[in-house]
Amino acid sequence: MSDNILDKSDSSGPEMSVEGRLSFDMKKMFFLSLGIAVFLLVYLAPQLPDAIDPMGEHFALSKQAKGALAVFLLAGIWWVFEVVPIGVTSITIGVLQILFMIRPAKETFEDFMDPSVMFIFASIVIGLVFTKTGLTKRLAYKMLNVVGEKTSMIYLGCFVVTAALSHIMAHTAVAATVYPLLLTIYSLYSDDVNEKTQFGKGLFMGMAYVAGAGSIITLLGAARGAVALGFYKDIVDKDISFFTLSYYMFPIGWIMVFILWGFFMVFFKPEKKTVPGLREKVKYLSSKMGPITQKEIVAALIVGVCILIMSLRSFVPILQPIDKTALILISTILFFVLGILDLDDLEAVPWNIILLFAGAMSIGFCLWDTGAANWMAVNWLTMFKNAPSFVFIMGIAFFVMMMTNFIMNVAAIAIVLPVALVIAPYLNVAPEVILFASLVTSGMPFLLLVGAAPNAIAYDSKQFTTGEFFKAGVPASIILMIVTGIAVLVIWPMMGMPISLN
Numbered sequence: 306m307s308d309n310i311l312d313k314s315d316s317s318g319p320e321m322s323v324e325g326r327l328s329f330d331m332k333k334m335f336f337l338s339l340g341i342a343v344f345l346l347v348y349l350a351p352q353l354p355d356a357i358d359p360m361g362e363h364f365a366l367s368k369q370a371k372g373a374l375a376v377f378l379l380a381g382i383w384w385v386f387e388v389v390p391i392g393v394t395s396i397t398i399g400v401l402q403i404l405f406m407i408r409p410a411k412e413t414f415e416d417f418m419d420p421s422v423m424f425i426f427a428s429i430v431i432g433l434v435f436t437k438t439g440l441t442k443r444l445a446y447k448m449l450n451v452v453g454e455k456t457s458m459i460y461l462g463c464f465v466v467t468a469a470l471s472h473i474m475a476h477t478a479v480a481a482t483v484y485p486l487l488l489t490i491y492s493l494y495s496d497d498v499n500e501k502t503q504f505g506k507g508l509f510m511g512m513a514y515v516a517g518a519g520s521i522i523t524l525l526g527a528a529r530g531a532v533a534l535g536f537y538k539d540i541v542d543k544d545i546s547f548f549t550l551s552y553y554m555f556p557i558g559w560i561m562v563f564i565l566w567g568f569f570m571v572f573f574k575p576e577k578k579t580v581p582g583l584r585e586k587v588k589y590l591s592s593k594m595g596p597i598t599q600k601e602i603v604a605a606l607i608v609g610v611c612i613l614i615m616s617l618r619s620f621v622p623i624l625q626p627i628d629k630t631a632l633i634l635i636s637t638i639l640f641f642v643l644g645i646l647d648l649d650d651l652e653a654v655p656w657n658i659i660l661l662f663a664g665a666m667s668i669g670f671c672l673w674d675t676g677a678a679n680w681m682a683v684n685w686l687t688m689f690k691n692a693p694s695f696v697f698i699m700g701i702a703f704f705v706m707m708m709t710n711f712i713m714n715v716a717a718i719a720i721v722l723p724v725a726l727v728i729a730p731y732l733n734v735a736p737e738v739i740l741f742a743s744l745v746t747s748g749m750p751f752l753l754l755v756g757a758a759p760n761a762i763a764y765d766s767k768q769f770t771t772g773e774f775f776k777a778g779v780p781a782s783i784i785l786m787i788v789t790g791i792a793v794l795v796i797w798p799m800m801g802m803p804i805s806l807n
Contacts, residue, residue, distance in 0.1 A: 336386035340379040347375035348405065356683035358724060370677035372407035377668055377677070381711060384753055387771045391754060391761075392657040395664020402671055416670050417663035420630040425662050425758045426654065427633040428481035431608055432762075433650055434640050436485035438601045439594060445489035446591040454583040456494070456504060456575035461566050463487060463508060464515040468562045471519030471526045474612045478633065480516050480759035482608075487512055488766065493587070494580055505768035507573030510777060511565060513759040514751060518561040521748035522554045523547070525616050529714045529747050533722060533740060540726045541736045553741055553802060557792050561749065564784060572777060600645055611636045658761045665755035669712030678712075678720040686724050694734045694805060695793065698742050701725045702789050706746035706782060710756040714747040735803040738793060745789050751778035 348371060356364040366374075376398055383394040395417075402413045435441040452462035463483070470479040487508055492498050495505070520526025524534075524547050534545050615632050618624045640646040672678040682704065689700040701721060708717035725739050750756025752775055754764050760774065769777075798804055 333386065333388045336382060337388040340382035340388070343382060344375045344379040344401070347378060348372050356680045356687070358683050358687060358727065360727065364676060364680045364683050366680045367676060369407050370675040370680060372402075372405050373668075373671045373675040373677040374681075375405075376401045376407065377672060377711065380664065380668055381753070384755060385771055385775050390657055391764075391771065392660030392664075395660045395662075395667070398664040398668050398671075402667070408671055408674060412674070413667060413671070416667040417660075419663070419666045419670075420628055422659065422663045422666055424475070424630045424633055425477055425761075426659055427630070427637045428475070428478040428758065429654060429658070429762065430481075430637045430640065430646070431478060431633075432481035432485050433653065434604050434608075434645055435482060436488075437650065438604045438645065439598065440601050440605060441485040442489050442594065443591070443597070443601070445486045446587045446594075448486070449490060449493070449583060449587045450591070454579045454581065456577055456579065457570055459490065459494075459580075460507060460511060460569060460575075463490065464511055464562055464566050467512050468515045468519030468558070471516050472523045473525055473616060475615070475629070476516040476520035476526050477758035477762075478612070479519075480512065480762040483512055483516075484509075484762050484765070491766075493583060494575075494577070499767065501768055502576055503573045504575035504577070505766065506773065506777075507569040507575070509763040509766040509768050510573070510774060511569045513757070513763040514565050514749065514781065515562050516759040517749040517751075517757055518558050518565065521744055522558040523551050527714065527748065529718050530744060533718045533744055533747075536718070536722045537726070537736065537740050540723060543736075545737075545740070550741075550744075553797060553800060554744070556796055556800075557745055557788065561785065561788055564788065565781070568781060568784065572780070603643060604640070604645055607636050607639050655765050658765055661755060661761050662758060665712065672712060673720065678708075679724070681708075682720045682724050686721070686728055690728055690731060692732070694732050695790075697728070697732050697734060698738055698793055699786065699790055701739060702742040702746045703786060705743045706750070706785065709747045710750040710752040710778075712755075714750070714757070717747055718743060730806065733806050735806055737802055738797065738804050741797065741802070742789055742793060745792065746785060749782075749785050751781040751785065753778075 350371065353366045353371070355366070358364070379401070380394055380398050383389065383397070384391060388394075389397075399413050399417065402408045403410045435444075448462055448466065449459065452458040463486075467479060467483050470483070488498065491505055491508060495502055521530075524530040530550060534550070538544055611633055614624065615629050618627065618629065618632075641651075672681075685704050686701065689697040692700065705717050705721050708720065722740070722743055725743070726736050729736055729739050750760070754760045754771060754774060763769075764771070764774070793804065
């Protein structure tokens with residue numbers, strides 16, 4: 306009878322037993338019920354007091370805004386404890402907004418096809434192409450030939466390459482490109498690629514973490530930098546150049562990369578110190594692949610040109626009006642037109658991950674549109690209006706870090722930065738340090754998969770659960786806050802950044 310028993314290892318929530326009856330995972334049912342209970346508690350709660358900023362402006366929490374907070378909390382609980390597949394939680398976000406009349410259906414589900422979601426889709430397709438053509442294996446073999454057989458050096462090599470690429474291309478695209486490379490590397494570490502190991506957890510989670518660390522260093526790593534500089538220009542009437550941003554962010558980003566390497570060596574220490582015979586095996590496999598194929602060359606050219614044009618948008622005025630999503634989707638179209646991909650490949654796209662980000666976009670816009678985000682930000686920041694300047698700066702950095710774990714980092718910046726820059730002069734805090742501290746923590750959401758696309762892409766490896774990701778993210782986030790504090794107190798003042806207005 307054992308042949309008829311369903312494999313339950315990757316399922317969520319209720320499952321079918323051999324007899325066809327539903328059986329329940331009590332732990333998952335508890336957290337599923339907890340999410341619903343929290344939702345109802347917040348949604349049905351009495352009217353909460355207005356948030357009031359230092360200028361005396363009131364921010365009321367409407368019934369719709371209260372509903373947005375309720376959905377936000379339910380989604381957080383369900384995502385962390387994975388009571389249902391993460392994509393199903395995202396669908397729930399949309400359904401609850403409509404059923405409880407928080408937002409109209411048209412607005413709610415439009416977010417599921419937001420340009421950022423389509424950008425993630427196109428990035429994942431690039432990863433599929435690199436895997437199918439063999440480019441991934443070539444790159445993996447070249448890297449392993451350089452870093453050698455020590456697992457600590459394999460960690461470091463993968464992390465450095467990921468962070469460096471995030472300087473010149475969107476960290477989502479970097480993660481999608483590097484991910485299949487890591488799968489190839491892991492296949493040489495473990496005979497069973499589906500086996501969960503400490504090395505596998507550290508390799509894939511580490512990729513996601515350092516992609517964020519690398520992306521804070523230039524404006525090319527993510528859209529959040531350009532958005533933040535736009536708000537800064539509007540409010541402070543002062544420009545921050547591309548190179549000024551990189552000057553201040555470079556040491557922080559790379560300090561985090563090397564600290565994260567140490568972090569993963571401690572918390573996810575590989576079972577093997579070395580992989581004996583790896584170099585010889587890599588040389589054999591590389592020679593067996595033969596010369597580079599026409600499909601590999603065409604795929605590399607398509608991706609390279611797309612990345613180049615997206616990078617030039619920051620410098621070439623004629624390209625600026627063209628959205629980066631349209632540019633990267635051109636690569637997807639060309640892959641199918643030229644026969645590099647086919648229908649089977651389209652069906653292999655991990656739609657669970659795409660839905661995850663669709664839901665994240667929807668709850669982010671929901672918090673923004675209903676005013677719930679402003680209410681939270683003002684309530685939080687006014688708590689620090691009489692605090693020492695360092696405490697105020699770190700309070701902002703912490704709030705941005707927490708918000709960006711739940712909603713897109715661009716939205717977190719858009720919510721917090723305008724309020725923070727208004728309050729800062731009352732505490733004699735220079736606006737520059739507010740801007741840069743916010744950008745540091747917004748780039749490294751280590752707690753939830755929805756915080757950044759690389760997190761979700763790494764999750765597709767099935768090496769870790771959402772709970773394991775969250776547990777690792779707690780100490781990593783504490784480290785991030787410590788590094789940000791050192792930057793504010795020591796590193797940036799030494800580099801010439803003003804911390805106070807005097």
